[in-house]
Amino acid sequence: MKRSISLLVLSLFFTTSLQAQARSDSATVRSIYSEMLSNGKAYDWLRVLSNDIGGRLSGSPEAQQAVEYTRKAMLEAGADTVWLQEIWVPHWVRGAKESGRIIARTGDSQEVPVCALGGSVATPKEGISGNVVEVHDFDELKALGREKIEGKIVFYNHPFDPTFINTFEAYGEAGKYRWSGPSEAARYGAVASIVRSMTLAQDDFPHTGAMGYNDSLPKIPCAAISTNGANLLSNILRADPGARFLLRMDCQLLDSVLSHNVIGEIRGRELPDEVLVVGGHLDSWDTGDGAHDDGAGVMQSVEILRTFKALKLRPKRTIRAIAFMNEENGLRGGRGYAAWASTNSREKHVMAIESDAGGFTPYGFGLDMPEDKKPSIRKYRELFRPYNVWNFEEEHGGADISPLKPSLKVPLVGLVVDSQRYFDYHHAGSDTFDKVNKRELLLGAAAMGSLLYLVSENGF
């Protein structure tokens, strides 16, 4: 009987203690949300990064300005330490002139919005022109074969599938025509390739993005065409299959440049060598100002440092914000950080979280980790319910943090946000600061900051 009572007391003690812990966690999460929504600075920092610095492709002067500005923002946020990690990055430049023109058999012609894909070779100065072969997928390309394609320009007109609810699934399905399309067209003797922009929007913005050449095939110039331009070209080709396309681009790949990851942290109060990473990527394409992709993720990460300082929340483990360089055309920053972390045996990386899907309203966390690790995150589900963060079933972490998985087995988390508007702006001239809503941006920071707090205190 005595023993039972002891057990009962003990059990009551633990229950009460657990309830108190839950209350305390819940109150801290509330304070993180309230602090950010009331006093958050991420939006103001993002305004400077987007409007004053602008697009910041790896190797550009703007990318270097962004490094310096982010370092200052981290210091202003109150980070205990801020440092730059040297990263060599590729330096591809668009050049001053790029244009696309549809030329009817009658000689009438019409300019359409195009932009070089990142990594493309230039055309000759006078441009490349040729008849256009429109295909919707690689099967059609293959069926046409060298006879129908040689000497021509391949036009991949593969529309985004609007029936996916998460627009990233449409991107996942169509993206190969941007990445591999040029070399696949070159395989059959095409002289250039054009790809329909990766977007559901119907507008005049061409959307760039990285492509990759197959080194065993000729490297041909490749461009994206706006969706309106793609529809026009397709309609003209239907009426006039002899119409030609004239593509002019003077992009080029220069020598690699020394750049940096920007890293700031708040040291853990008890386990400073156990590190939780939060980040986004600082480089962007040059067409817009990279507000959503991914200035948002960078400034949300800096906001988290600021909020811990403002609330005097000294975390048990170290929280490290990283603005990664060169996600868009190389992933050198993500790889470089993981390589450095692998050689640094003093530290243990507990978790890494990334925001790289735009500064939109968050609704979940993607869990890129073994199944048996997922309950360590899912147990916080109820704590996030009041903030409309409910989905813990997605599986994507983030590109920049992905190299931490093979080398160090770090559990990865990706902030899941409403995806409806993202591809309207992605990699296009329309990715500008005015498309960002302050509260949506801050809610993303608050969701990540809260998860970091919980994992910092309670471990994984």
Added chain:
Amino acid sequence: MKRSISLLVLSLFFTTSLQAQARSDSATVRSIYSEMLSNGKAYDWLRVLSNDIGGRLSGSPEAQQAVEYTRKAMLEAGADTVWLQEIWVPHWVRGAKESGRIIARTGDSQEVPVCALGGSVATPKEGISGNVVEVHDFDELKALGREKIEGKIVFYNHPFDPTFINTFEAYGEAGKYRWSGPSEAARYGAVASIVRSMTLAQDDFPHTGAMGYNDSLPKIPCAAISTNGANLLSNILRADPGARFLLRMDCQLLDSVLSHNVIGEIRGRELPDEVLVVGGHLDSWDTGDGAHDDGAGVMQSVEILRTFKALKLRPKRTIRAIAFMNEENGLRGGRGYAAWASTNSREKHVMAIESDAGGFTPYGFGLDMPEDKKPSIRKYRELFRPYNVWNFEEEHGGADISPLKPSLKVPLVGLVVDSQRYFDYHHAGSDTFDKVNKRELLLGAAAMGSLLYLVSENGF
């Protein structure tokens, strides 16, 4: 033994049949989403309503054009029947001139953005000017009393609370200063009142909205001031408490006007006298073009008719789309419809659903009905999970459908959407078509259309 086997067979039969039903429901929901996301017309209809017709305050020529256009859209959508229900509406007009000016003791003065609240009386032609008493709530007003307020202009500077996650809660908390503020100020002898705009945005748009006079008190002119204007006025008053404000408005209430609810339906195949209502309100404030508030809800409702027709989904019960007139300053359309429904004993209203929180990404359904009815909706939770519609805990239905509850005990449902951007635009010049995302709008229509299908087939 035999009996057990019979039971087993019977139970297997029911299980299989239920599973088949669930599969079929799930497939139909998928087809509704796919049809809308691929071929939806709501966005195009909304473009005309917003850009070509524009703001459509009750009684205005634009409101009548909107009635005619919505009737045509319902016919184009393929409704079996479309009719207009006559509704007498108040006809308040803003007038051509309204302005607000801060006048320092030095005589320096500065224009700030203001707009009359809906229903306000005019100022004299030369305006009303007076010293300004800034208060943050009714307690401060009361504490100041007649001695400090008489002959002055009361300035309610009650900011939206940014710490609410759902911005409607901030509106619920601050809204009384717009609605009751003028008469409460008049109670202590104020000559006019100004209210800080109901928004979290920091910008130059004043946000109008309905106010209500207490008939036992003097009716004083009342206006909203933009948040930037409110901050400026507050700062000036701190430095110069003797600063005055000059308010000029020539709004007036004209004679009531005959207007209409626009009603279109698809007749039920088995129980045509059992009716499911879906709607939004067609009138809007005159400051913007009413795209989010509530052109969105109207055109989502018409889209649902179109989609049932396009998919050849003949519902078991009747689905009736209603574009209600006069939600903003009278609710005459909602009241008139409920009154008509009450006298129509042939029909039974099974459910009513409204979208009046903007054309943003939906994430739930508010259930305004007795607790014992809620399981009839919540049982569909899993069917909506793939569409990120997960919250069945809110309790708000909608203003236009609300009169159906006291008279006919109709269970009400409100579409719950992401609220972060709504009050940036609400009742302001910034509520324009370009703020609407096509997919977000269509996802709202698809969520409502799917719920209507399910309840139509399975009853309540």
